[in-house]
Amino acid sequence: xxxxxxxxxxxxxxxxxxxxxxxxxxxxxxxxxxxxxxxxxxxxxxxxxxxxxxxxxxxxxxxxxxxxxxxxxxxxxxxxxxxxxxxxxxxxxxxxxxxxxxxxxxxxxxxxxxxxxxxxxxxxxxxxxxxxxxxxxxxxxxxxxxxxxxxxxxxxxxx
Amino acid sequence: xxxxxxxxxxxxxxxxxxxxxxxxxxxxxxxxxxxxxxxxxxxxxxxxxxxxxxxxxxxxxxxxxxxxxxxxxxxxxxxxxxxxxxxxxxxxxxxxxxxxxxxxxxxxxxxxxxxxxxxxxxxxxxxxxxxxxxxxxxxxxxxxxxxxxxxxxxxxxxx
Amino acid sequence: xxxxxxxxxxxxxxxxxxxxxxxxxxxxxxxxxxxxxxxxxxxxxxxxxxxxxxxxxxxxxxxxxxxxxxxxxxxxxxxxxxxxxxxxxxxxxxxxxxxxxxxxxxxxxxxxxxxxxxxxxxxxxxxxxxxxxxxxxxxxxxxxxxxxxxxxxxxxxxx
Amino acid sequence: xxxxxxxxxxxxxxxxxxxxxxxxxxxxxxxxxxxxxxxxxxxxxxxxxxxxxxxxxxxxxxxxxxxxxxxxxxxxxxxxxxxxxxxxxxxxxxxxxxxxxxxxxxxxxxxxxxxxxxxxxxxxxxxxxxxxxxxxxxxxxxxxxxxxxxxxxxxxxxx
Numbered sequence: 001x002x003x004x005x006x007x008x009x010x011x012x013x014x015x016x017x018x019x020x021x022x023x024x025x026x027x028x029x030x031x032x033x034x035x036x037x038x039x040x041x042x043x044x045x046x047x048x049x050x051x052x053x054x055x056x057x058x059x060x061x062x063x064x065x066x067x068x069x070x071x072x073x074x075x076x077x078x079x080x081x082x083x084x085x086x087x088x089x090x091x092x093x094x095x096x097x098x099x100x101x102x103x104x105x106x107x108x109x110x111x112x113x114x115x116x117x118x119x120x121x122x123x124x125x126x127x128x129x130x131x132x133x134x135x136x137x138x139x140x141x142x143x144x145x146x147x148x149x150x151x152x153x154x155x156x157x158x159x
Numbered sequence: 160x161x162x163x164x165x166x167x168x169x170x171x172x173x174x175x176x177x178x179x180x181x182x183x184x185x186x187x188x189x190x191x192x193x194x195x196x197x198x199x200x201x202x203x204x205x206x207x208x209x210x211x212x213x214x215x216x217x218x219x220x221x222x223x224x225x226x227x228x229x230x231x232x233x234x235x236x237x238x239x240x241x242x243x244x245x246x247x248x249x250x251x252x253x254x255x256x257x258x259x260x261x262x263x264x265x266x267x268x269x270x271x272x273x274x275x276x277x278x279x280x281x282x283x284x285x286x287x288x289x290x291x292x293x294x295x296x297x298x299x300x301x302x303x304x305x306x307x308x309x310x311x312x313x314x315x316x317x318x
Numbered sequence: 319x320x321x322x323x324x325x326x327x328x329x330x331x332x333x334x335x336x337x338x339x340x341x342x343x344x345x346x347x348x349x350x351x352x353x354x355x356x357x358x359x360x361x362x363x364x365x366x367x368x369x370x371x372x373x374x375x376x377x378x379x380x381x382x383x384x385x386x387x388x389x390x391x392x393x394x395x396x397x398x399x400x401x402x403x404x405x406x407x408x409x410x411x412x413x414x415x416x417x418x419x420x421x422x423x424x425x426x427x428x429x430x431x432x433x434x435x436x437x438x439x440x441x442x443x444x445x446x447x448x449x450x451x452x453x454x455x456x457x458x459x460x461x462x463x464x465x466x467x468x469x470x471x472x473x474x475x476x477x
Numbered sequence: 478x479x480x481x482x483x484x485x486x487x488x489x490x491x492x493x494x495x496x497x498x499x500x501x502x503x504x505x506x507x508x509x510x511x512x513x514x515x516x517x518x519x520x521x522x523x524x525x526x527x528x529x530x531x532x533x534x535x536x537x538x539x540x541x542x543x544x545x546x547x548x549x550x551x552x553x554x555x556x557x558x559x560x561x562x563x564x565x566x567x568x569x570x571x572x573x574x575x576x577x578x579x580x581x582x583x584x585x586x587x588x589x590x591x592x593x594x595x596x597x598x599x600x601x602x603x604x605x606x607x608x609x610x611x612x613x614x615x616x617x618x619x620x621x622x623x624x625x626x627x628x629x630x631x632x633x634x635x636x
Contacts, residue, residue, distance in 0.1 A: 034369065034372070034373060035198060035199070035204070035372055035376070035386070036198065036204050036206055036369045036372065038198045038199035039194060039195065039197045039198065039199065040194070040197035040198065040199065040200075040201045040202075040252055041199075041549075041554055041556070042199045043199075043556075043617075045194070045195050046527065046556075046557040046560065047195055047524055047525075047527040047528050047531070048524075050523065050524040050527070051352065051354045051524050054352070054353055054354065054524070055352060058353070058412075067412060068353070068412070069411055069412045072518075077518055079518070079520075079523075079564070079567070080523040080564055081563070081564055082561070082562070082563050082564070083523065083560075083561065083562045083564075084559070084560065084561040084562075085559070085560045085561075086558070086559050087556070087557055087558055087559070087560075090556070090617065093199055093387055094376075094385060094386065094387045140520075140567065193528065193531070193532060194531055194535070194545070195528045195531065200390075200395055200397070202397075202458075205368065205397075205398040205401065206365055206366075206368040206369050206372070207365075209364065209365040209368070210365050210511065210513045213365070213511070213512055213513065214511060217512070217571075226571060227512070227571065228570055228571045231359075236359055238359070238361075238364075238405070238408070239364040239405055240404070240405055241402070241403070241404050241405070242364065242401075242402065242403045242405075243400070243401065243402040243403075244400070244401045244402075245399070245400050246397070246398055246399055246400070246401075249397070249458065252546055253535075253544060253545065253546045299361075299408065353516060353517070353522070354516065354522050354524055356516045356517035357512060357513065357515045357516065357517065358512070358515035358516065358517065358518075358519045358520075358570055359517075360517045361517075363512070363513050365513055411517055
């Protein structure tokens with residue numbers, strides 16, 4: 001069973017109406033690497049990028065009117081099924097980075113995202129990545145994605 | 160509410176009898192710092208030491224016959240109430256360190272530990288620390304420590 | 319020897335004039351806990367707070383006109399000598415927190431900070447902390463703090 | 478420039494003779510997930526797996542007679558160029574996992590590894606992954622792999 005955030009610590013959460021559908025496909029956030037994210041080779045450790053990717057898709061979801069924490073409160077969990085990263089150039093401590101997250105495909109079972117990490121000062125691409133998330137319930141069992149998250153027709157899935 | 164590990168992934172856990180009391184006060188584990196734990200100053204980042212301290216007290220508990228995960232399965236959670244660290248000399252990637260964890264005091268409400276991190280090759284003390292843990296239930300409410308964890312008489316608490 | 323950021327990746331850094339002195343004592347940043355910072359008890363893991371404290375003092379420094387990375391480029395490193403944290407109430411995923419960082423004392427050898435972590439929605443204090451940083455050179459040897467960082471007279475140190 | 482570990486903290490390092498060639502292709506280590514590696518869904522956070530993969534290839538290298546830290550001391554750095562992970566089933570706190578790391582290909586420029594993470598108690602495969610490392614010098618410039626690390630003939634590269 002997955003954890004349910006304790007609500008007695010908080011003011012009663014507002015009743016959340018889920019959006020009709022997710023309309024925004026791409027969202028950009030600024031990342032400033034933390035000192036704790038560097039390693040002794042003087043660059044950001046490669047395992048930090050997937051942490052940022054998770055932040056990127058969280059903010060893409062929020063741009064669509066929804067907090068991931070609201071999904072979890074409704075028993076909807078996303079788990080990472082696949083992840084890939086290509087590291088092109090190192091990222092450094094305290095520089096400004098743009099992380100562009102794009103939702104590339106949604107079906108009733110999976111969400112695919114792509115990520116581009118770009119140095120703000122030069123526009124240089126530092127890394128690219130993709131992920132596939134699966135939707136599960138509080139017991140970790142696969143479940144359908146909430147309807148508002150994917151187009152009703154889903155023609156590419158019915159063929 | 161705190162999470163309960165999903166048991167359907169595992170063979171049925173053996174029935175665990177808690178020990179009569181915790182007898183071992185001090186336990187030493189070997190730590191080998193990971194590359195991801197270094198920072199760009201070439202040393203282990205200071206926020207990693209509390210992660211190791213947690214490992215140290217987990218293994219001290221195990222040396223007393225008990226896994227912390229068994230406590231959680233029984234609705235007994237420990238939360239860190241206080242933490243202090245003195246950093247004396249830096250620790251480096253891939254060197255062998257001894258972490259000596261000592262249980263310095265247990266009452267029905269709190270456990271206190273002290274920690275000494277020592278370079279194996281020279282015996283030099285790199286860092287010292289202390290922590291105080293409180294016992295809470297699955298909802299985060301304070302609860303008594305399991306009886307076997309503290310001496311029955313507790314004279315210093317009754318005065 | 320500590321790492322020197324590689325400059326060939328960047329546009330030539332602007333020549334940085336250090337400020338005359340640090341004037342701002344207190345600075346507040348907003349923290350939004352990441353999913354990766356939670357643990358299976360459903361709260362933010364206690365070892366994440368010192369990561370945030372480091373961010374807090376970095377931004378306090380920046381509010382005084384100086385990036386920590388500029389200090390490192392000039393061979394000035396700060397290392398954590400002491401750290402303490404009192405955890406009063408748990409922090410949760412994706413909630414808004416205020417981290418108030420105050421510089422409580424500076425001498426030619428050390429900087430002391432205090433930290434207060436506050437839930438934005440209720441104003442409740444979640445945690446408090448302190449740290450002492452020492453100033454070292456690129457080889458990790460103690461060195462005097464840059465003059466602009468502490469008051470010239472330092473009367474409390476001369477007595 | 479990448480960091481050179483400070484040697485004044487240590488006894489003089491033994492003179493290290495690099496092995497003639499790397500002979501061991503596969504190596505298994507045991508991983509016991511730390512509490513700090515869990516997340517609020519009650520499982521190990523997916524970004525921790527690449528940290529373990531790095532530990533796996535470090536120990537495969539050591540099984541071949543070489544510490545990665547010795548490579549760095551000789552100005553040889555490996556950087557991750559590509560990473561992929563397939564997550565099949567969740568891993569849990571404090572369970573015993575086998576991480577099987579295999580070196581699948583070495584050329585003068587790149588090393589490829591594959592990873593299999595297996596639950597010890599049941600033999601179930603939890604995750605699989607691959608990585609490609611590139612060899613760079615202390616300034617981050619590409620350089621040839623040390624000769625002992627790849628077969629002299631390299632027939633598949635000469636065609």
